[in-house]
Amino acid sequence: MSNQALTHLNARGEAHIVDIGDKAVTRRRATAQARLTGQPSTISTIMGGGLKKGDALAVARVAGIMGAKKTSELIPLCHPIPLTKVNVEIEAESAEAIRITATAETTGQTGVEMEALVAASTAALTLYDMAKAIDRAMVVSDICLLEKSGGKSGDYMRAP
Structure with missing residues (x-):
């Protein structure tokens, strides 16, 4: 666990959107997964x-793309981001599992981890919705960030 402060809380512990005005514009990329x-x-x-x-x-691919584009409308403290890809x-x-991998990219002042995570989970939920008539016991799981690059915090890669 990191010792960094929670950036979405102010000094009084109240939720707020992070000021990214002084952050450098860099190329940012994130990949996330979900499993059905x-x-x-x-x-x-x-x-x-x-x-x-x-x-x-x-349909799931398109839903994942739409999910990434709508992330700031779903996650309260996310900035709207102009996605480039x-x-x-x-x-x-x-035989029992489908893996969904989503990658989001931008050139901007904040990362795209949440966009990749929302894309992967939205695609998985769409598959569930389309197949629930034949198998309501399906499970969506293992939603996680696999890697990210760009920005002040540098690169991250999930350990295998």
Whole structure:
């Protein structure tokens, strides 16, 4: 655990949005993941495009991109960020799991970790929504930041 102060709290412990006005404009990138687990038949139906609601993978990719773009509307203390790129990848990790990886990029004064996390989780939730009729026991899990670069705090890479 870091010894750094919580930046979203002022001296009185009240929540506030961080002043980024004096921060340098740098290229920033973050990648996050989410995992959807379910019955093997559910995972193969999703990955094979066999859902009655349509192409779940395409819809989930678009939902992830939309989630990244709407992050500041969902997370109260996030700044609106002009994203330069959002990429959502969906792959079968095993017979029982799908891994969603989302990358967000910007050139700006604050990072895009939350945008990547929201993109990955929104895509996973969209897959759940599209397949819940055949498997309500699916689980969305392992939402985490994998790596980030840019900004004053430097680079971060999650240990394997």
